[in-house]
Every structure is written in C-alpha cells, then in structure tokens.
Amino acid sequence: MSDHNDVHLEPTPGERFSKFLKRGDIRETLAWAAFYTAVFVVLGAYFYPKWMPTVMSTDMKAIERLMVVFTFISAPVCGFVMSIFTQTLRHRHKGDTPPPDGPAIRNNRLATSVFAGVSSLLCLTAIVYGLVELNSSAEAATKDAPNALVVEVTGNQWVWSFNYPSLGVESNMLNLPIDRPVIFRITSADVNHSFWPVQLGVKADANHLATTLAQTTPIKLGAIDVKCAELCGLYHAYMETSGEVMTVSDFNNWVTAQGGHSA
Amino acid sequence: MTNTKRAASAILSTLLGIAVVGAVGITLHTLSADPAGKLVATKSADTITVDGKNYPKASVTMGVYPDSATAVEHGSKPTKKDYVQYGPSNHVVLPAHTYVTMTLHVYDSGEKLNNPYFGKVVGTIGGTINIDGVDVSSVAPDAVQHTFTLHGLPTSSQDPLFVNVPLPHVEVNDKDEFIPTNDPGTNNKGHTVVFSFLTGGKGEYVFNCEYPCGDGTYAKFGAAMSAYGYMSGKVTVA
Numbered sequence: 001m002s003d004h005n006d007v008h009l010e011p012t013p014g015e016r017f018s019k020f021l022k023r024g025d026i027r028e029t030l031a032w033a034a035f036y037t038a039v040f041v042v043l044g045a046y047f048y049p050k051w052m053p054t055v056m057s058t059d060m061k062a063i064e065r066l067m068v069v070f071t072f073i074s075a076p077v078c079g080f081v082m083s084i085f086t087q088t089l090r091h092r093h094k095g096d097t098p099p100p101d102g103p104a105i106r107n108n109r110l111a112t113s114v115f116a117g118v119s120s121l122l123c124l125t126a127i128v129y130g131l132v133e134l135n136s137s138a139e140a141a142t143k144d145a146p147n148a149l150v151v152e153v154t155g156n157q158w159v160w161s162f163n164y165p166s167l168g169v170e171s172n173m174l175n176l177p178i179d180r181p182v183i184f185r186i187t188s189a190d191v192n193h194s195f196w197p198v199q200l201g202v203k204a205d206a207n208h209l210a211t212t213l214a215q216t217t218p219i220k221l222g223a224i225d226v227k228c229a230e231l232c233g234l235y236h237a238y239m240e241t242s243g244e245v246m247t248v249s250d251f252n253n254w255v256t257a258q259g260g261h262s263a
Numbered sequence: 264m265t266n267t268k269r270a271a272s273a274i275l276s277t278l279l280g281i282a283v284v285g286a287v288g289i290t291l292h293t294l295s296a297d298p299a300g301k302l303v304a305t306k307s308a309d310t311i312t313v314d315g316k317n318y319p320k321a322s323v324t325m326g327v328y329p330d331s332a333t334a335v336e337h338g339s340k341p342t343k344k345d346y347v348q349y350g351p352s353n354h355v356v357l358p359a360h361t362y363v364t365m366t367l368h369v370y371d372s373g374e375k376l377n378n379p380y381f382g383k384v385v386g387t388i389g390g391t392i393n394i395d396g397v398d399v400s401s402v403a404p405d406a407v408q409h410t411f412t413l414h415g416l417p418t419s420s421q422d423p424l425f426v427n428v429p430l431p432h433v434e435v436n437d438k439d440e441f442i443p444t445n446d447p448g449t450n451n452k453g454h455t456v457v458f459s460f461l462t463g464g465k466g467e468y469v470f471n472c473e474y475p476c477g478d479g480t481y482a483k484f485g486a487a488m489s490a491y492g493y494m495s496g497k498v499t500v501a
Contacts, residue, residue, distance in 0.1 A: 157484050163380070
C-alpha cells in the first residue's frame, strides 16, 4: 500500500494559471500588451479629441465622448493582438527548415472562459453605453422641442438649401444662433443625399419624398462645414456649403439682412 | 533562370507596368478634355466701382438650347440629340477679382422646380437679373426652364462663389422671335437674361442646372442632368 504522502495530486487551475504567468514568453507578451494598450489609451484620451473636428454642439460632444470610451474599451483587445503580432515577429523562425508544429491545446477551459467572458463584457459595455448616449440625445430632443429653431434642409444635386420657416428666410448657408436647440427637417428634391454638418455631430439621410428629423444644440461659436455624405452623382464632391454658429444678435442681424423677421 | 534573365524580366515587367499605367492616364485625360474647348470671358478696358472698390469688367455670352450639332460630341447619349445643354462650351474661364457680366440666351419650355428656392436670384450684383430689359429678383417656380447655379468647395482655400439665376421658360409653340442657335430646327421664342457678379481669387468652380430637365429617372435628374457636358460644367477663375 502506498503512503498518504505518495498520492499524486493534479495541480489546481489556480496553480496552473500561476505557473503559466511565470513563463518568460508569457510575461513578455503581457508586457507588450500593456504597452500597446497604454498607447491606445493615450491616443483615445489625448490625440483623438485633437484630430476630430471642432466640437460645436451637444451631439458632437456626445459623439466625441463615445469615441473616446469605445477606444478605451477596444484598447486592451488591440493591445493583445498587437502584442502577439510583435512576439510572432520577434521569435520568428530563422533558417531553411521550419520546426514541426507543437501539439494543439484544446483543454484550457480557464483561458477559453476568460477570453469569451472579457470579450462579451467589453461588447456589452459598448452596446449599453452607446444606447445610453442615444437615449440621452432623444430625451434632449423631446425636452427642447418647444423652444427649438426649425430648419428645413433640402438636398439638391448638388447644392444644399436651408429654409427657416419661422423666420421667413431661405439660404444656401447654414447659420445658427448659439445655445438654442435646432431641429433639422431633412429631405431631398431628387436623389438620396446625406446631410452632414460636420462640427455639429449630425449626419442624417436626405431622401426624396421623405422627411428625416435630427436635433442638436450649438454650444460654440465658429464656422460649420456642411457636406453630403452620400455619393449622389456627378458633382457630389462639390456638394458642400458653409455656415456659422453666431451670437444671438449676429444671427438676428443676418436674418434681417436676408429679409426675414425675428422669431 | 540565370541572374541576368531574372534582372531582365524584372526590368521588362516594370516597364510594362509603367506603360499600362501611362496609357490609362493618357486615355482618361483625353476623355476628360473639354469637347468644345474653353469659353474665355472678354475683358473690357472699363472699370466699375462696387461698394467703394474698383473692379475691371469682363463679359461672357452663353446659350441654353437643344443643340443636335454638338450634342453627339458632348454627351454619352448620341441618340438624344435634342437634349438641352449649355453652350458654346461647358468650361468657362473668368478673370479673378472682376465684375463679370453674363448674358444667357435661353429658349426652352419648362414645368416646375423640384425646390422653389432655386426660383430666387442669389449672388448677383443687386440681387437681380435682367430678363428682356426688366430687372427681377426671382422667377416663379412654375415659370422656370433651367437655372444657372454656380458653386464650389467653400472649405478649400479658394474664395466662396455662389450664384443662382433662374431662367424663365418660353411658351411652347411661341415662334414669334427666333434666336439663332446651332440647331436650325429649334425656333421657339426665347429670352435674354443678363446679370453680373464679382469673382474672387483664383479657383475651380462648377455650375449645373437645378431644374429637373433630365429623363424620368432620379426625379428627372437622370441622363443629361447627370452627365458632364449638357446642363453642367465648370468655371475656372484664373
């Protein structure tokens, strides 16, 4: 009979994991992953806001926040992928005869569970956060609707036109007063276009015989670039116009100069 | 394969690639050339003062007509010789920082604008155009035959330039006054539309018609309306 001390025990998952982490190549891989993750976190926190268009509305602010958070969420995933890519390059085989493949690993439940669990958690976080931002935008639109300035936006091949029905003004430029909610009623006179005032963080389809609603509140003075984001024919590239978020007094002066009246 | 043959193959392949890319480039350049040449505005020795600033003057005359004589060369639909088009060229060259007076002889019928905004005159001196001797600031959306709508990329470094001129339609079968064109078969009564605008610095712009005068596709913006050389063109401010 064997002694009690001679019984061979299987290592626990924790022991296996601890042993796994002590391997030199694994530590190297984790270090690279941490490095790349940090790079993408810095990109998301510092550089992306600088590279993106100027934030001039509540919606653009929400979009920028969403982009940054999504970058944070995806940074570890990208970090691990880049890390494995780096390790593959560093430890690639040199010489004519490649070594045989190692045995396939099919029974590491812990690794599989961690991979699936973390991936699901990251995706779920992104979905929930995105829905929360979307809902907050919709709630703001409902709350601000009574005070909003309505602008009827019409896409034509290949010119935008803007009608301010409450002011009696029509223009080929999109001028808006600061800090006042605006509701865009968007349509097309011909083919499908996409209304995209870049700095306002709004992009909505402009479809013939249909009206699409979009809402935002300009919060910063400055120039707006209005583009078409739907390939719409010969001069699609020229379907741009400009506009400006103005002080209330400047906006009223512009309305008067256009022959309109104050709301 | 010897090293010499390898090198020769590599050089030959590279030269072949360059030849193919060059041939494609030359072909595309040839196809995109202006079929009717450039229409250069005539400069005048006169000057004019606008808002306290002196500008040299220039003028250019164009027509809007179904032109079977050149339609075949201009467009991609040779069977549609009666498609209306701007002429004598769809590439207009204007001098920079100049008071440009444009005269358009137009004689086409019309129906209704898709967007009434383009019935308004925008961007001309005084906000008006002169139709057969009468100054107007707009044309009713259901009395328009075409529009001359000039625009460009406002976000580029070039000066903004936006001009919209609605062109009044003529009554169908009204043949009292014939304005000659290259197409002797067309003799509706026409209108003469004159307007002026200021050019900025050098730049590339485009013009097109905002009246739905194409075929039945894309809300009547198909066919000739979507092809370069009929109701659209470019304006070079040089």
